[in-house]
Amino acid sequence: MTHSQQHHPQGTPAQRQGPLGGKVALVAGATRGAGRGIAVELGAAGATVYVTGRTTRARRSEYDRAETIEETADLVTAAGGRGIAVPTDHLEQDQVRALVERVDAEQGRLDVLVNDIWGGEQLFAWDAPVWEHDLDKGLRLLRLAVETHAVTSHFALPLLLRHPGGLVVEMTDGTAEYNGANYRNSFFYDLAKSSVLRMAFSLGHELGPRGATALALTPGWMRSEIMLDAFGVTEDTWRDALGAEPHFAISETPRYVGRAVAALAADPDARRYNGTSLSSGGLAQVYGFTDLDGSRPDAWRYVVEVQDTGKPADVTSYR
Incomplete structure (x- = not known):
């Protein structure tokens, strides 16, 4: 059996039964956080999902985390679903080209592209003006958060456009x-997250007339692995963080935004x-899905109407 034959485009019979059975997705930046949550929910819907990142069991990125x-x-x-891990640095054009060529060889199609590459948590300084900010870190943040998305779209979109109905999701923070x-x-x-929003707008103009869809998507206050560690809690004990930050009550799991992507991909x-x-x-x-606990948090409405207006934390009617 050849390498490509090991990954049949139709997947297993169980996969074909889901709403995304027979569909192929690439989640770029799926090591943890939203990317992982999205990949898992696409898999739960029956898709074959290629997941990329720089941290493998053999080597860690500069994040130096275990995921x-x-x-x-x-x-x-x-x-x-069917998960296929492909170590990829999305700043390296040859690696991204090889990734897409592999998806093409093994599947012959790409139905969903999720650009979730970020990598900037350790690179930006809160509220530091540009003249005081470490310039090298700031510029690397822009490369990781913006250039990676452009590189990935450049190589992946011809494959996605091969069949009508493709979906591109640009992940960012904030509407x-x-x-x-x-x-x-x-x-x-600010520049990184706003640039990704504009990328989705631009891609919409380029992909729409060609039969595909591009959009920007943000989670709310997401309980990523890094966020939970920052508060010193786990997913099971996350409410213990409410004493330090009461507004954390509106938070959601990474699977919630994953369900949003799965719903879009099946629509x-x-x-x-x-x-x-x-x-x-x-x-x-719109779609009626919930988070893992059965709630339906609406974080951005909460941020505008409660948190940013200085009101006491109260998620009543917001989740």
């Missing part, structure tokens, strides 16, 4: 409406969102 892309792939498979009216933490962070009329900016909480109201 690996192999673990993400295993979670995808356990959820009912276009919110980020357009608010300063986000630092010059470099034959997703093109109505082409070029727009969406949120996990907003899409939950």
Whole structure:
């Protein structure tokens, strides 16, 4: 059996039974956080999911964290899909080209591209003006958060456009409406997250007439592995952090935004969102999915109406 024959495009019979059975997805930046949550939910819907990142069981990125892309792939498979881990540095054009060539050789199609590469947590300084910010770190943040998305789209979109109905999801932090009216933490962070929003808008213009859809998507206050560690809690004990930060009550798991992507990918009329900016909480109201605990947090409405107005934390009617 050849290498390509090991990954049949139709997947297993169990996969074909899901709403995304027979579909192929690439989640770029799926080691942890939203990328992992999205990959798992696409798998739960029956898709074959290629997951990329720089941290493997053999080598860690500068994050120096334990989560690996192999673990993400295993979670995808356990959820009912087929997870395939491909170590990739999305700043390296040859690696991205090889990744897409592999997907093409093994599957012959790409139905969903999720650009979730970020890598900037350790690179931006909160509220530091640009003249005081470490310049090398700021510029690397922009490369990791913006250039990687452009490189990936450049190589992956011809394959995605081979069949009509493809979906591109640009992952960011904040909606276009919110980020357009608010300063986000630092010059470099603000620029990175706003640039991704504009990328989705631009891709919408380029992909829409060619039969595909591009959109921007943000989770709410997400309980990623890094966020939980920052508060010194786990997913089981996350409410212990509410004493230090009461507004954390609106938070959501990475699987919530994953369910948003799975719903979009299964929606034959997703093109109505082409070029727009969406949120996990907003899409939950449209598609009816919930977070793992059965709640339906609407974080960005909460941030605007409660947190940013200085009101006491109260998630009543917001989740």
